[in-house]
Structure formats: C-alpha cells, structure tokens
Amino acid sequence: MxxxxxxxxxxxxxxxxxxxxxxxxxxxxxxxxxxxxxxPLQPSFCFPLQVVREYERAIVFRLGHLLPGRARGPGLFFFLPCLDTYHKIDLRLKTLEIPFHQVVTKDMVTLEIDAVCYYRLENASLLLTTLTSISSAIQLLVQTTTKRLLAHRLFCRR
Known part of the structure; x- marks a missing residue:
C-alpha cells in the first residue's frame, strides 16, 4: 500500500x-x-559590532526606546541586530546659509539681511529625540534673533 x-x-x-x-x-x-x-548569514547578523569615527556618535534605540546612558563612540560598539537600531550623528563644525530676509528697524528703515551660521552639535541623543530637522530649526532661530536685535536699532541719522 x-x-x-x-x-x-x-x-x-x-x-x-x-x-x-x-x-x-x-x-x-x-x-x-x-x-x-x-x-542568520545576513551581514547585520554576522557583524553586530559597528565602528564609530572620532567625529561621530551613535545613538542606540532598543525596540524604539532610547537606551540609557550617553551616545556611543568613538570606537567599537555592540548592538543586537534584531532588537536595536542605531543612528550616527556627525559632530563636526557645519555651516548653514540663511537666505535673505527683511527687517524693519525702529526708525522704519527696511533692511535686507542674509547670514551664515556656523554650528556644532554637542548633545547628540537630545538632538535626535527632540528635533526632526536641525537645519530648519537653526535657520528659524537665526532669523528671529537677527530680526529681534536689529528691530530696536536706529539706522537713520538726522
């Protein structure tokens, strides 16, 4: 049968x-x-060690939550491929060009101002968990600060 x-x-x-x-x-x-x-033969399973350069920091999230402690780096760090995700943040000095914007001063003079902003990130984990776009936040901060400072000045001499 x-x-x-x-x-x-x-x-x-x-x-x-x-x-x-x-x-x-x-x-x-x-x-x-x-x-x-x-x-298990995928590269992320075989190499759970990652290299973080001198100018970088790695922020590790386990199951979507930030791991306690400081950002990892520089050097090697271990992570669990199935549970952890990581983001590398560059801490070098960066430049941001602020486009032209108009400012009206105290004596009603209209100025057109552009600027260049140099910035360096210090707290990478706080930055990654609070801001979505670093450049737009810095651009708005520089624009409002220059408008506030120049709005109280007198440019016209009588």
Missing part, C-alpha cells in the same frame, strides 16, 4: 512524493526553507 506525501512549496505548488524520489523531496523541502536558513 503506497502512501502519498505532499510538500507545500513557497510558490504554492504541491509536489507529490509518490511520483518523485526521496532526493527530490528533500531538495524541495530545503529550497522552501532556504530563506529562513539564510537569515
């Missing part, structure tokens, strides 16, 4: 083992399980 065994393949094809040899059944079984078997 012959029994027929069926194997379900990932392409939704059914192969009857009664009509094929034992080696073919093993081949189809390994082929359908190969994506699961290759998962």
């Amino acid at each position: 012959a029994t027929s065994r069926h194997i379900l393949i990932s392409t939704s094809q059914e192969v009857s083992c009664a009509s094929c040899s034992q080696q073919e059944c093993q081949y189809y079984a390994v082929r359908s399980l190969s994506p699961v078997l290759r998962l």
Whole structure:
C-alpha cells in the first residue's frame, strides 16, 4: 500500500512524493526553507559590532526606546541586530546659509539681511529625540534673533 506525501512549496505548488524520489523531496523541502536558513548569514547578523569615527556618535534605540546612558563612540560598539537600531550623528563644525530676509528697524528703515551660521552639535541623543530637522530649526532661530536685535536699532541719522 503506497502512501502519498505532499510538500507545500513557497510558490504554492504541491509536489507529490509518490511520483518523485526521496532526493527530490528533500531538495524541495530545503529550497522552501532556504530563506529562513539564510537569515542568520545576513551581514547585520554576522557583524553586530559597528565602528564609530572620532567625529561621530551613535545613538542606540532598543525596540524604539532610547537606551540609557550617553551616545556611543568613538570606537567599537555592540548592538543586537534584531532588537536595536542605531543612528550616527556627525559632530563636526557645519555651516548653514540663511537666505535673505527683511527687517524693519525702529526708525522704519527696511533692511535686507542674509547670514551664515556656523554650528556644532554637542548633545547628540537630545538632538535626535527632540528635533526632526536641525537645519530648519537653526535657520528659524537665526532669523528671529537677527530680526529681534536689529528691530530696536536706529539706522537713520538726522
């Protein structure tokens, strides 16, 4: 009495083992399980150590929450590939060009001002968890500060 065994393949094809040899059944079984078997061989599983350069800091999140302590770096740091995600923040001096904007002074003189802002990040974890766009926040801060400072000045001599 012959029994027929069926194997379900990932392409939704059914192969009857009664009509094929034992080696073919093993081949189809390994082929359908190969994506699961290759998962631990991915680079993120093999290399859970990351290098952080001298001018960078790495902020590690475990299951979406910031890990306690300071930002990692410089050097090597270990992370769990299935649970952790990390973001590298560059701490070097950066420049930001502020576009032209108009300022009206105390004596009703209209000035057109542009600026260049140089900034360096200090607290990388606070920055990453509070701001979405660093450059737009700094641009707005510089524009409002220059408007506030120049609005109280007198430029017209009488």
